[in-house]
Amino acid sequence: MAFGLKLIDPFSVIDSRINAAISEEVNKRLIRNKGFIEAQMSKMIQMWVRAQPEMLEIGLEKRLAGMLGIRKGLGPTAVDSIVMAVVAASSFRFARFDKQMRGVAELNFQPTTFLNLLGLGTGHTKTKNGADLHWLDWLLMQGNKMIVVGYHYEPESGRGRSGLGAMDQGGAFRIPPEMAGVSTDNFITRAFSGKEKDIMNLFQRVLAR
Amino acid sequence: MSFHLKGFDNVQESTLSNEIQDNIIEFFDWALLNKGNYFNVTAGETAPNGYDYSKLRLSQNENFTAGTCWEGVRSNWVWQSGIESTPSPLVGTNNTKPGISGVYINDTFYPTTTTGSYAHHVDYYNGRVVFDNALPTGTKIQAEHSYKWINVVYANEVPWLREVQYRSYDINGEFFNQSKGDWDIPPEARLQLPAIAVEIVPRRRISGFQLGGGSFVETDVLFHCIAENELERNKLVDIVSLQNERTFSTYDSNLVADADEFPIDYRGFPVSGALDFKRLALTHAGAAIRFKNSSVQGMDVIGNSFYGGIVKMTAEVIKLNV
Numbered sequence A: 001m002a003f004g005l006k007l008i009d010p011f012s013v014i015d016s017r018i019n020a021a022i023s024e025e026v027n028k029r030l031i032r033n034k035g036f037i038e039a040q041m042s043k044m045i046q047m048w049v050r051a052q053p054e055m056l057e058i059g060l061e062k063r064l065a066g067m068l069g070i071r072k073g074l075g076p077t078a079v080d081s082i083v084m085a086v087v088a089a090s091s092f093r094f095a096r097f098d099k100q101m102r103g104v105a106e107l108n109f110q111p112t113t114f115l116n117l118l119g120l121g122t123g124h125t126k127t128k129n130g131a132d133l134h135w136l137d138w139l140l141m142q143g144n145k146m147i148v149v150g151y152h153y154e155p156e157s158g159r160g161r162s163g164l165g166a167m168d169q170g171g172a173f174r175i176p177p178e179m180a181g182v183s184t185d186n187f188i189t190r191a192f193s194g195k196e197k198d199i200m201n202l203f204q205r206v207l208a209r
Numbered sequence B: 001m002s003f004h005l006k007g008f009d010n011v012q013e014s015t016l017s018n019e020i021q022d023n024i025i026e027f028f029d030w031a032l033l034n035k036g037n038y039f040n041v042t043a044g045e046t047a048p049n050g051y052d053y054s055k056l057r058l059s060q061n062e063n064f065t066a067g068t069c070w071e072g073v074r075s076n077w078v079w080q081s082g083i084e085s086t087p088s089p090l091v092g093t094n095n096t097k098p099g100i101s102g103v104y105i106n107d108t109f110y111p112t113t114t115t116g117s118y119a120h121h122v123d124y125y126n127g128r129v130v131f132d133n134a135l136p137t138g139t140k141i142q143a144e145h146s147y148k149w150i151n152v153v154y155a156n157e158v159p160w161l162r163e164v165q166y167r168s169y170d171i172n173g174e175f176f177n178q179s180k181g182d183w184d185i186p187p188e189a190r191l192q193l194p195a196i197a198v199e200i201v202p203r204r205r206i207s208g209f210q211l212g213g214g215s216f217v218e219t220d221v222l223f224h225c226i227a228e229n230e231l232e233r234n235k236l237v238d239i240v241s242l243q244n245e246r247t248f249s250t251y252d253s254n255l256v257a258d259a260d261e262f263p264i265d266y267r268g269f270p271v272s273g274a275l276d277f278k279r280l281a282l283t284h285a286g287a288a289i290r291f292k293n294s295s296v297q298g299m300d301v302i303g304n305s306f307y308g309g310i311v312k313m314t315a316e317v318i319k320l321n322v
Helices: A011-032 A034-050 A052-058 A065-067 A076-089 A135-141 A186-190 A195-209 B016-033 B230-241 B255-256 B279-283
Strands: A089-095 A102-106 A148-155 A165-173 B038-041 B070-073 B100-106 B108-111 B119-123 B128-131 B143-149 B152-153 B163-165 B190-192 B197-208 B214-228 B289-301 B307-319
Touching: A011 A195, A034 A076, A034 A089, A034 A148, A034 A186, A034 A195, A052 A065, A052 A186, A052 B255, A065 A148, A065 A165, A076 B038, A076 B190, A135 A186, B016 B143, B016 B152, B016 B197, B016 B214, B016 B255, B016 B279, B016 B307, B119 B152, B152 B190, B152 B230, B197 B230, B214 B230, B230 B307
Parallel strands: B152 B197, B163 B190
Antiparallel strands: A089 A102, A148 A165, B038 B143, B070 B128, B100 B108, B119 B128, B197 B214, B214 B307, B289 B307
């Protein structure tokens, strides 16, 4: 048995009807899943940021935590507050798609000023003399600059604020180059780098729900 | 499935990070020479205070028999010929003995081919002449030579590891006064400014190059630009950062080793027919390096006479066997 199909409307009309049907479905699913998208974003951001070597070093109180002078026991708290600040600064913006498929579905991550992170109290350490060490600024913005001249970091269990090491005279101190960051390339920007596929997968899941 | 590691043939071979660092240093050293990065010192040329720039001092280096090692006021002498910049550096034309043509001993010229009592070799990197036999203290030894102004070095030679030697152009009484001042630190352990120190960042990104194999391998490189004043520091930062998107040819150290054509021997002396960077890269070609993502990270003033700036660039190499 054979069927014949004859299109009686012009292509432009068919095209706009298809777009109208798609936009209606897309709008319906994005509205319905807004909460799901935000929850998934939060999960993904937490996973991406926590997986950065810098966060692992600080959270697990390893070498970098010692270098930055983070007090023993405060590393995990510092990581939590950084991660939550990045999550809080992210958003999903949605504006309905019209029949021409013009609309907005936008995920926003981390403002490029980094003020949400640079303002965190946990990003500072106070020394015994009352000096304020803004270690998160060193890590995010100061790149490979020498932070301290005339002293270098010496790892030694039980010494220093961190109990991991302390500054000794001579040489200089800087963030290890593989972890150093500036506003355009730091552990936060690296956490989001190459994640386009994950974001696409998220939208595919949402549109299939 | 395989039981073999890829990207290299033998653990004894030089591998990518070191190849990148070596080639960047040699490329900048060579390319700067061709942009006039040297000063010529003629015999008897005197500083405003009357000291002779060409006169060598007896080295206090204990690794040499006393009286055999004599060093110049600046290290890193030029041995390469065929430099495009004019006036040319002061090097001879004898290809079997690349570099300077000889030395003056008590005002008598002895070519580098001299044998017997005054036979000598020149260690260009450390800026010194090493005689086979000791010469008495007080011997007047002069060398017409050219020294490189900007020193391009490995980052493990940066100041916090080495004694920085300030005002090393200003020859003075201290240079000739034994056992006094930082001239008594052997050249291997002092860094003369201005200098560009090259450091490989231990972090790597790899992405696909083409269907069927091959990868773009990206390695971040730091250039520590160190000078005694702000103007010189800024000049170094400009020179380096402007190489963004520059692609340059390299040599493959493993091919050079196989052909036994390293230009400098274990003593620091150029070998007969030594190949300069350009000829090494043409004869024993390695993978080209492209600089990208140039950024300036910090310009510091440390003390009165130490100005630092850091340029970060990504060195991209295409590896077909990865």
